[in-house]
Amino acid sequence: MIPLRACITKYPSACLRKRCVSDSKSRLLHSRAKKYGRRRLVAQSIGNQVSDKPEKSPVETSGPTPSSRGGLLSRFSRTRDVEGGTQHFQSNGVRDAAITALAGVAVLFFGGVAYISWYKKKVLDKIELAFAPGYDPALELATHGAKTSSRTHGIDDLDLDSDGPWTQHLRRKEQDILDRIINGEETGHYYVLLGPKGVGKTTMIFDAMQPIQADGVSVCDAHPDLEVFRLRLGKALNYEFNEDSQTGLFQRRDPREGGPALDIERAMNKLEKVALRCAKKRGRPFVLIFNNIHYLHNDEEGRNMLLQLQQHAESWAASGILTVVFGSDDFWPYQALRKTSNRMQVLCIYDLSSTEAHQASLRMRPSHPTTSTTHSRERTSSVIELIGGRLSYLNKTMRSKDPLEMAKHLLEVEKAWLVSQIGLIPDCDDDVMDEQKWSSCSWLLLREFVKRRIEQERHQLARIEAGELSAEDAAGLPLPSIPYWQCRQIMTRADYMEDLDRANIISIDIHHEVRPDSELILHAARQVVEEEGFDELLDGVRARVDEIESLHRTRELTFKDLKPGDRLRLAVDKGGALLLEEGK
Template structure:
């Protein structure tokens, strides 16, 4: 009876696991979506100057990329999996949540990445409503389970169960499930983080080929795309960028009205956009303030102070911080080049405006300067510093391997630093100091003991292998 009952329990438990995962993809309550929408539901109860990175503009502003997001999340795009690539604050996650809300999260689930794979294992289990057999009662009657081998094995078992559910769902609904892995740049850029990404990519390739499940990766940094493109055959990359100036003006005005603040003249909105650009996260913060221009100026000061704290120059630095100053000086070489390109852009437009070839509004519609990746390596003289700058959100790298400043706000902060009197001399002094310290490290000192007056020291330099040069002069 115990044996037969055990067999029946195991069969029931396995079936129940698949049913629970199906519930995670059913329409209705989704824990991640509920948290994301809670601020919007209670927006009226919040004070007007409440600061939050949650962007409530989606009810008043529809981005051009939203149609594609709706199509992907709704299961209309089959045969591919997707990578959303763009700087922080451009609205990637918000568009995904909006697309989920329209279909009440039916057939879609979202999971946030985390550097600790044990934490990510639990988050994936929550997103899939999967307990990794930790709620099973069979542990009393079996040997030590091999699933204790680490989070990677547990994640593989979860994906195996998900595949079975996806097969049943696609047969029933005639559309694929959608799994969103948000902020995959939070995985560590080491062997364990890369292995997890490749583990999901292998599944994404096979599931996209069969049309049963679509995985959407979202990243602020470039390195996950650079890693995954090596083995990608069905991956499509979508670049999410800042709004252009005209869109940013409309967005700022709509956000302002949504916060129940008094409307401002167009000149004020244009001045604000001139500071923060089309970055939605910044526009959302500025639109809530009573004095938008003053707050935008304070954001610029904060960005400038942060930039100098990260890559500030120390002309008379000690050799202990030589590596840090080498990184800082190389970073400023790149930022100075961006500033020079922006100055050249402004000069050319001003000449065209003066000649009547373009209207004065063209000065506010300048794109961020961009430099090819290979050219940035040459400017910085180091190929390994670009990834650190991307991780700090100082630069942004797109799918065409073009490098730009992370935002207009950061470009303006860098421009203020570069245009300060004596900056070029300070940068040259830091680089000279680095060269001096490196030269000292390469210098070797010979010390001779017990040398008395009249003693002779013979020094020979033999580069030819047979020639001996002697100095007969007394030392």
């Protein structure tokens, strides 16, 4: 047997050649493993090393030489180094991916928190900007209309659509208290402006806002649709109800999911924060005006919205940070607010008196160059006798070339409208019974107003004849009034009062005094009532309504299987005595 050392000595070139090839392959695969980190390269390296081993001869089975033993150890150590480097590389990749994901989540979270905080502060700043002096949407529209109307000179004789500044040259007695409210000098209360349509409530508000450039004041018009009212409130407060935010990226709920009532509550809460923040540096409260709140429906939804606004008005008035002003043409909002009011003050706005109407007409007439200046005081008195002291009617008549002709035209239009609303229909069908019931009850009340006006004129004429009153002072009788409870008795239906008030046929004040809505309504009703045969027509319609109602209460009994000569016996037994006798 040849010793191992002798074998290596005998074949040195072959052993060195195989060893060099194996070492070069190992170094190449090791560099590839470091570059790509693939496990299959390690497996290939091991396989190549095993395949490159020389076949052992019988002489070589006795054991490896020290040199060959060292070569094998070095090759296996290099193989373990390649595997460890790959595992180390893979563990570093997983750790880097996890760190990157956590960093992204952290940036997203803290970025979202920072954005929401910034957005909330921006919302409060925008609401505060809505009360800053300068631009106000409602005031800008009102002043722009006044400027354009002052430059208009083409006015026809019967121009009903021309609108101008009603109180441009007139300051009413209620303007002083309204100026103090708008300026923020009256604290601790919230206010309701109550009066019929056209008396000048909104114009007085704008007149109070103009000197201060709407500093601390915002105006919002009500609407029957709460979604529209929500948008109008957002416009007045410069608040978008979170619709302009990007919080949808953070899976926030839809801001409109709760409905308009919840959105309005959010807006009120934001406004409260702004009012608290600005109360100290301003020294006076904000003023928020809800105009035409009678446009809200008098149902559960509308009354709930009115109560929601009133609750905030009560708390803000108690703290002195914000004053709320409600404006209404109808009486029902006052009734709804009165139930839960503690700090509410009511300002009733009436028509101008005869003297005030004369002064207003003389001031309004020369301000329009298209009107004729040759008009006498008697013609002006005739105009005021027809239209009264309603500012909207004074504006239309005094802007025309012939005020008296304009007043007569307005009376014809009002009479035609009144008859179309509550006209009587003789021998009406049962389909219009409810309408004729309402119309007949309405004419009962209007006829009573006409009777009281005739009584006023008779009493005034008696005083003039007795020398107690001069003819000049006798001009301009006030509208006749009837207490609310007595109107219920006259009409026999209490629920019709609200419908007449909503139709602007009557007006009700806080003293529960019922009056015709205007002098035009009273004159139109008087012309209808004084027509020949009106009382008979009214009584005939009421009789027809009673007849139809009695027919509806009548029941028809039909008997079958009766032969000629058969008899029926009917008895009215209210106490049940006949049933007891039959039972016995």
